[in-house]
Amino acid sequence: MQQLTILPERCTRCGRCQRVCPVKLFSVDPLRATVPRENAGEACIACGHCVAACPTGAIQLNGVRADTLESANGPLPGFDEIRRLVVRRRSVRLYQQRVVPRAEIERILDAVRWSPTAVNNQQVSWTVVMQPDRVKEIAGQVVDFVRLKGDRNGLVKAWDNGFDAVMRGAPHLVVAHGPASLPWSKTDCVIATTLFDTLARAAGLGTCWAGYLLWAAAEHRPIAEGLGIPDDHVLHGALMLGYPLAAFLRVPTRNPLAATWLE
Secondary structure (H helix, E strand, O other), X not given: OOOEEXXXXXXXXXXXXXXXXXXXXXXXXXXXXXXXXXXXXXXXXXXXXXXXXXXOOOEEEXXXXXXXXXXXXXXXXXXXXXXXXXXXXXXXXOEOOOOOOHHHHHHHHHHHOOOOOHHHOOOOEEEEEOOHHHHHHHHHHHHHHHHHHOOOOOHHHHHHOOOOOOOOOOOEEEEEXXXXXXXXXXXXXXXXXXXXXXXHHXXXXXXXXXXXXXXXXXXXXXXXXXXXXXXXXXEXXXXXXXXXXXXXXXXXXXXXXXXXXXX
């Protein structure tokens, strides 16, 4: 249950909280301070819209004062800046053999906490494999699984010949997982992993989605268990991570936009 508090001495009855609340928790009376409706704490999804929109800081969510929150004022990066980040992002398959400081990965994960989740459930969890030898061990477990299934795309043959086509020699692995009981867990994890992917590029790091790992972990539970994924969670996102070895000097073309406009 969430705790919503409105400071009557600050409330101007402007009605902004009522307009932005996705579950309509507020009752606005022009003659008195706005109040949460009955059982608002049970219905509240803690999205923070009301706190963010209130011009006087009259609303507290779970005891957090508005004046302690990070400001959302000031200019945002322009569209062209964000577009450059998106189009220059590459799937990196060649990595330097030096570790990324834990603080740098934590910085990215901290920002990803603001990734959107269904009804603000915030149930995305992460496992970060820091040791390169452990990443290579996980790649070997995936190869063993593929070997039982029948070699795909020459994955096993490449491994037997000394080439890792699973993790591509990445020094780190970042995986996202969520509760199996939540129908939107996969979507939440994929969104969060994609945001991590984008922010990693902004931080000068390289990533590549570890699709073989996702496939193997979905069908062979011991791989997920080896990553410390709880029994009631499912692994939905996985990224190789490290410093890129090669520089990319141009933006390759992409297929034409495929969009249907309903007007």
